[in-house]
Amino acid sequence: MARRKKSSPAEDLIDLVALLPWYVGVVLAVVAYVVLHRIAMAPLVAFKPGDVSGAMVGGVGRGLASVGQYILPLLCLAGAAISAWRRRTRISLLDSATRSDAPSVLNGMSWREFEMLVGESFRLQGYAVEENHTPGPDDGVDLVLRKSGERYLVQCKQWRALKVGVPVVRELYGAMAAMGAAGGFVVTSGQFTSEAQEFANGRNLRLIDGAKLHHLLRQAEAAKSTGQPKPERSAERAPGSDTGSANAPAPSCPKCAQTMVRRTAKKGANAGQQFWGCSDYPRCRGTA
Template sequence: MSRRKKTSPAEDVVDLIALLPWYVGVILALAGYLLLHRIAIAPLPSALGPGALGNAMVGTMGRGLATAGQYIVPIFCLAGAAISAWRRHARRSLMDNVARSDGPDILDDMSWREFEILVGEGFRLQGYQVAENFEAGPDDGIDLTLRKNGEKYLVQCKQWRAFKVGVPVVRELYGVMAAEGAAGGFVVTSGRFTPEAEAFASGRNLRLLDGPQLHRLLKQARGSSSAKPAADIRATEQASNAAPQAAKTAAPSCPRCAQPMVRRTARKGVNAGQEFWGCSSYPRCRGTA
């Protein structure tokens, strides 16, 4: 997808901060205000010595910039934090909608931007670090850049409803992967791939995900993420319950010779068929429990 052009450096700053977690933007806003406010209220020198006029003018200009910047910088940072928080909410909402849906048709009703956000969240839940492409102009077929275990992976998203993704798209991504030294790549679409595209990707470090495959992957990723805390709790409870049971069934020591005892079954007498603990040194020792 091509990106809209930035209209000002301020927008670049906001977009850069929006790539960070929202709380980082809030911290930057607070730190920027405190630093610039300290400069803004710093007193100017009352007396000017020889050659100090230039320094005084620089100090006055710096104080003026700090006076304005103590409000402008936090506004930019908070705007970026708000965008970051909104994107996080949008990702979770999209994932919840997909998890509740019964079929991949839900992908067809999304905009291309929502589709990219959804795909990025799916990779995040699989343990990838995801960087979305917000640069102006052509993106060379790269919508998401992934990192995992020190390796880089490139992702191209195609939110196409009526057309199949052909081999030119796959071949283009493969060329960009080679140029950037990526370990692998993904082409993700809400539709389907042509047989030629699938044949080109076969045997290469490329994975093609069509609509049904993506839908299943997202549901599994969401389900695994939600089920992990519950699974951890169940595992802890099972371990806690198993400990007393193990202690209960642990072999005791013989009360006569202190040797380990083994479980035996009585063959005759009034206790025939019942289990009991017998000394492992039997018949030398006839201790029972």
């Protein structure tokens, strides 16, 4: 998705503060006012006769501080207000999405709201989420996740009619290699083509369709209200994480979101090795 072009440093500052929790923006506004106010009200320093440059620098500094003590805090407060609004919007979107399983709930959102909802679902799984607010094309990355020192990339596709094909998955995979990410997620309100699923199979990529996203959102909402372990531990493990431990909780099927069960391969090159298989087998042949 293309982002709007920013036209001034003031907008850059507002966007930067908006990425922080709203209360951090308020604290920055207070600190900025206190510091600049002290500079603006500080007594003039006596300069040596003929030191014109020193007098000019001191006067300009006081003048900038006199104006900045009001402008800079206002910009920080504007960023804090945007941050608070985004937080409230995410909570509202999460509530709306968890009340109904109807596809129209996701399809009725704007692409920006869909990205915010996906970001909130990962926040509730314990990830630190960085939304892409830079101008221009997003290069296949809408969200950057961080957890346990690792970075993961997310591409969101709110496609109502077409299935998400393999070019989108390849694009994210290329971005992962370029940015050195540990894994990635492609999230859609619809479905994926079989070619996309085949490409992601065996790679540090997870494809999350509309049905699975609903499942994760409901788990996240339940975990938030009950204080139980977050869904990333039981439903959506990070790409590349170990799923072979005997004590690993059962993940959800990447194709149908049903709970998976541990099975042992009986033939082929992987004979004797354990893997996760969909509990709805043979109707669904999803594995992990």
